[in-house]
Amino acid sequence: MTSRRASARPIQTQYPSADSLHGVRTRDTDWEGVRLHVVTGKGGTGKTTVAAALALALAADGKRVLLIEVEGRQGIAQVFDCPPLPYEERRVAVAPATADRAGGEVYALAADPEAALLEYLEMFYNLRHAGQALTRLGVVDFATTIAPGLRDVLLTGKAAEATRRRQGGKHVYDAVVMDAPPTGRIGRFLNVTAEVSGLARVGPIRGHADMVQKVISSPETAVHFVTVLEEMPVQETLDGITELAGLGNAGLQPGGIMINMVQPLSMSPAQLRAAASGSVDEDELALGLKAAGLDESSLLASALAAELTEHARTVTGQRALRRRLAGPGQPRYDLPMIADGIDLSGLYRLAAALREQGAA
Amino acid sequence: MARAAAPPLDVDRLIDDRRTRIIVCCGSGGVGKTTVAAAVGLRAAERGRHVVVLTVDPARRLAQSMGLSSLDNTPRLVAGVAAAGHPRAAAETGEYEVNRGGSLHAMMLDMKRTFDEIVEAHADPDRAAQILANPFYQSLSSGFSGTQEYMAMEKLGQLRRADDWDLIVVDTPPSRSALDFLDAPQRLGRFLDGKLLRLLTAPAKLGGRAYLRVLNIGFGVVTGALTKILGGQLLKDAQTFVTALDTMFGGFRERAEYTYQLLRAPGTSFLVIAAPEPDALREASYFVERLAVERMPLAGLILNRVHRSPAARLSAARSLAAAESLQPADGQNGDEPDAAAQPGQAPYTLAIAALRLHAERMQLVASERRLAGRFSTAHPLVPVAEVPAQAEDVHDLAGLRAIGESFPAS
Numbered sequence: 001m002t003s004r005r006a007s008a009r010p011i012q013t014q015y016p017s018a019d020s021l022h023g024v025r026t027r028d029t030d031w032e033g034v035r036l037h038v039v040t041g042k043g044g045t046g047k048t049t050v051a052a053a054l055a056l057a058l059a060a061d062g063k064r065v066l067l068i069e070v071e072g073r074q075g076i077a078q079v080f081d082c083p084p085l086p087y088e089e090r091r092v093a094v095a096p097a098t099a100d101r102a103g104g105e106v107y108a109l110a111a112d113p114e115a116a117l118l119e120y121l122e123m124f125y126n127l128r129h130a131g132q133a134l135t136r137l138g139v140v141d142f143a144t145t146i147a148p149g150l151r152d153v154l155l156t157g158k159a160a161e162a163t164r165r166r167q168g169g170k171h172v173y174d175a176v177v178m179d180a181p182p183t184g185r186i187g188r189f190l191n192v193t194a195e196v197s198g199l200a201r202v203g204p205i206r207g208h209a210d211m212v213q214k215v216i217s218s219p220e221t222a223v224h225f226v227t228v229l230e231e232m233p234v235q236e237t238l239d240g241i242t243e244l245a246g247l248g249n250a251g252l253q254p255g256g257i258m259i260n261m262v263q264p265l266s267m268s269p270a271q272l273r274a275a276a277s278g279s280v281d282e283d284e285l286a287l288g289l290k291a292a293g294l295d296e297s298s299l300l301a302s303a304l305a306a307e308l309t310e311h312a313r314t315v316t317g318q319r320a321l322r323r324r325l326a327g328p329g330q331p332r333y334d335l336p337m338i339a340d341g342i343d344l345s346g347l348y349r350l351a352a353a354l355r356e357q358g359a360a
Numbered sequence: 361m362a363r364a365a366a367p368p369l370d371v372d373r374l375i376d377d378r379r380t381r382i383i384v385c386c387g388s389g390g391v392g393k394t395t396v397a398a399a400v401g402l403r404a405a406e407r408g409r410h411v412v413v414l415t416v417d418p419a420r421r422l423a424q425s426m427g428l429s430s431l432d433n434t435p436r437l438v439a440g441v442a443a444a445g446h447p448r449a450a451a452e453t454g455e456y457e458v459n460r461g462g463s464l465h466a467m468m469l470d471m472k473r474t475f476d477e478i479v480e481a482h483a484d485p486d487r488a489a490q491i492l493a494n495p496f497y498q499s500l501s502s503g504f505s506g507t508q509e510y511m512a513m514e515k516l517g518q519l520r521r522a523d524d525w526d527l528i529v530v531d532t533p534p535s536r537s538a539l540d541f542l543d544a545p546q547r548l549g550r551f552l553d554g555k556l557l558r559l560l561t562a563p564a565k566l567g568g569r570a571y572l573r574v575l576n577i578g579f580g581v582v583t584g585a586l587t588k589i590l591g592g593q594l595l596k597d598a599q600t601f602v603t604a605l606d607t608m609f610g611g612f613r614e615r616a617e618y619t620y621q622l623l624r625a626p627g628t629s630f631l632v633i634a635a636p637e638p639d640a641l642r643e644a645s646y647f648v649e650r651l652a653v654e655r656m657p658l659a660g661l662i663l664n665r666v667h668r669s670p671a672a673r674l675s676a677a678r679s680l681a682a683a684e685s686l687q688p689a690d691g692q693n694g695d696e697p698d699a700a701a702q703p704g705q706a707p708y709t710l711a712i713a714a715l716r717l718h719a720e721r722m723q724l725v726a727s728e729r730r731l732a733g734r735f736s737t738a739h740p741l742v743p744v745a746e747v748p749a750q751a752e753d754v755h756d757l758a759g760l761r762a763i764g765e766s767f768p769a770s
Contacts, residue, residue, distance in 0.1 A: 044390025044635070149499060182389065195499075203593065231753040235420070263720070267713045281710065288711020292682035294674070303671035304714040310751055311717055317752065339723060 030256060030331045030358045034222045036163045036215065037177045037255065040186040040240065041226030042233040046260045048075035049342050050226045050335065051179040052106075053350035054258075057360035059095040059104030060351075063174040066162050067092070067108045070155040071181060076108045081344060087115035089162075096348070107173070109162075116154040120208070149195030153209045156192055160215035183225065183236040187243040190216055190223070190252060217248040222255030227325070229259060229318040234325060241328045256359055257330050259322075261337040265315065267308070275312035280305035333357045366736040369660035369743035371767040375404035375527065379627055382520065383659070386532045387633035388643035392664045395422060395754050395763065396633050396747070397531035398466070402757060403764030404527050405441050405464035412465040412525040416512055416533045421755035426466045433470035435519075437463065440757050465525065469533075471511040475501040478514065478615070487604055496601040508533040509543075510616070517619040542650065629659040632742075634735075636666055636728035641735050648739050660743035663732055667749050669721050676722035683715035 037054060041047035055067040066089060069076050074084045080092045089107045097103030165172045181189045188195060196209040215221060225240055227233040237257060245251040267275065274280060282301045289297035325332060335353050338346035354360050374380055385397040394415055401413035412435045426438045441464045480488045491497050501507060512533055519528050622628065630651055634644035644661060651658045686708040736744065745767050754760060
């Protein structure tokens with residue numbers, strides 16, 4: 001783990017577009033060996049979108065990736081613009097194929113604790129019939145509602161199971177991406193054993209929880225944080241990374257920091273400095289506006305100067321936030337702002353950005 | 361194009377109306393709900409109300425700005441209210457410190473503490489101690505995602521009964537969906553009163569067995585399965601928990617019912633908070649529709665973080681065209697402003713940057729308008745107040761006050 005962290009490259013590095021090179025199959029990414037990608041983030045930062053983009057990015061090179069959502073929001077269906085997902089692994093997208101490379105596939109699953117419990121009963125105890133009776137009695141409600149630890153272990157258990165599932169000696173999925181609960185709840189969600197151990201010291205649930213915790217605590221799992229360059233999401237990201245170290249027996253592996261909705265900079269550094277200090281050269285601006293044939297250029301110039309100043313201050317604040325995000329030493333990835341909402345093509349653009357920067 | 365013009369939401373009228381006793385702020389996560397709730401509370405206090413803001417999990421700095429540093433479940437007086445709240449009023453009266461007699465308290469919900477208090481209030485000391493020590497109770501009281509909502513409602517009921525404040529502003533818990541706030545308490549109430557709990561207490565009671573016979577399942581199948589899923593010890597803990605709670609069920613149901621009625625009672629108003637983004641507005645729509653179904657009084661929508669431009673008359677298209685006309689001919693179709701902007705070479709780099717930035721801003725303004733328009737078309741009668749995007753995060757009373765001042769004036 002340490003070696004991976006040490007070798008993590010700074011985001012500034014621009015990768016040669018290796019994908020286009022003939023015959024290139026394996027690339028050096030920042031998360032070699034990680035098979036379960038847990039994606040969290042503060043509400044409103046685009047967690048689900050980034051999880052979907054990461055799944056697409058991981059699916060390139062003919063890989064098969066499973067994207068799991070656990071909050072019953074049908075967010076994946078919205079992002080991929082498909083009908084609501086059942087509790088069933090379904091193909092929702094393909095990673096584009098090229099002349100020399102097979103296209104990959106993204107499967108999606110909307111996990112729900114009730115269905116997961118029934119599946120669990122059937123798989124381990126051959127109790128499907130009894131399971132249905134239990135549902136009617138509200139036992140399932142009980143197990144998944146009263147004790148959140150039980151509920152969470154069923155959801156994380158589903159992700160762990162998919163990660164480890166094999167067929168013919170090979171993993172069914174090359175990677176699993178989990179659109180996890182928001183940062184504020186992620187610690188509790190992933191701290192499976194501790195949450196359950198208060199309830200169950202021994203017994204099957206405990207055994208299951210221990211298995212799940214083993215997967216989540218292993219180097220095969222990384223927890224990525226999605227943030228935007230605003231104070232609260234950045235603070236929650238930093239708090240979340242700190243919190244991971246205290247979970248499980250020896251801490252969970254923090255993953256990358258996905259900085260979402262990054263806007264391109266359209267000013268030179270000198271212009272930015274001037275604008276931030278409120279000293280935009282309005283005469284120079286007005287001259288340009290006049291040259292562009294705009295009326296009332298001096299009035300307009302002062303209005304635009306105000307916009308420039310506001311923008312420059314935001315950018316300056318964002319730089320400070322970036323420095324704070326650099327603190328924990330995790331790799332950071334920039335994802336561009338996609339204007340007018342995310343559609344499928346926007347998702348592919350984000351996936352490409354993740355690949356270019358080595359996140360997948 | 362004609363956009364449905366939403367009626368303006370008059371927040372001041374709502375908070376000045378002494379009959380308004382409870383304002384519930386709801387909306388999906390990440391829209392600035394806590395900040396808006398605090399701003400509404402502060403404004404009401406500075407306009408003379410005795411306000412308590414019940415908040416759940418606020419940003420640390422916001423909490424500090426209101427003088428809340430610890431999670432202690434007790435309303436604390438917020439200092440610095442009203443002293444400088446009405447500079448205009450101060451100028452009129454000639455007094456520098458105008459206190460219209462308002463006050464602001466704020467508190468953070470401690471859900472476990474609140475739950476413990478209910479148990480202690482409803483059970484004799486021995487039984488209460490037994491319940492508090494039960495692992496199931498501990499899991500339920502600190503973890504169940506609905507517990508926070510339930511306890512927020514419970515706290516609201518307590519504050520209302522205490523009648524120490526004439527206005528309570530509630531910031532609902534940060535749930536994945538705004539509707540959780542309405543559903544979770546009932547879900548918990550239903551659970552605590554459900555068939556299953558009766559079944560769990562059944563081994564000793566004939567009623568449980570009879571119930572199973574109706575369902576045509578053997579009793580052994582159910583307990584066997586339960587033991588397999590939960591393990592014997594866990595099942596025993598659950599049974600102890602249920603038996604201990606048995607005496608309290610009536611109390612739980614009553615309390616949940618009381619609080620739910622409180623939300624429908626005259627004097628309660630809902631403010632739905634949203635950001636001008638698709639997801640947040642979709643949640644807001646659901647919530648507005650749900651409130652109508654529940655016959656709960658909606659005051660209106662607060663659209664938080666709306667972008668504006670001081671040069672709104674220059675459209676995005678014209679601004680972009682102007683930027684392009686200034687672009688030197690060799691700056692290939694203008695897609696890469698940075699590449700073309702060699703210092704000292706291109707003469708109008710500043711104007712180009714400003715015009716491009718303005719075009720982006722106007723596109724954002726237009727897309728937010730479109731989203732707001734879509735909401736108002738679907739809900740033409742819902743009053744809307746817009747709060748402009750602040751350049752920096754709010755973390756003091758002055759910031760909260762600025763939000764309050766941006767509510768549309770009556």
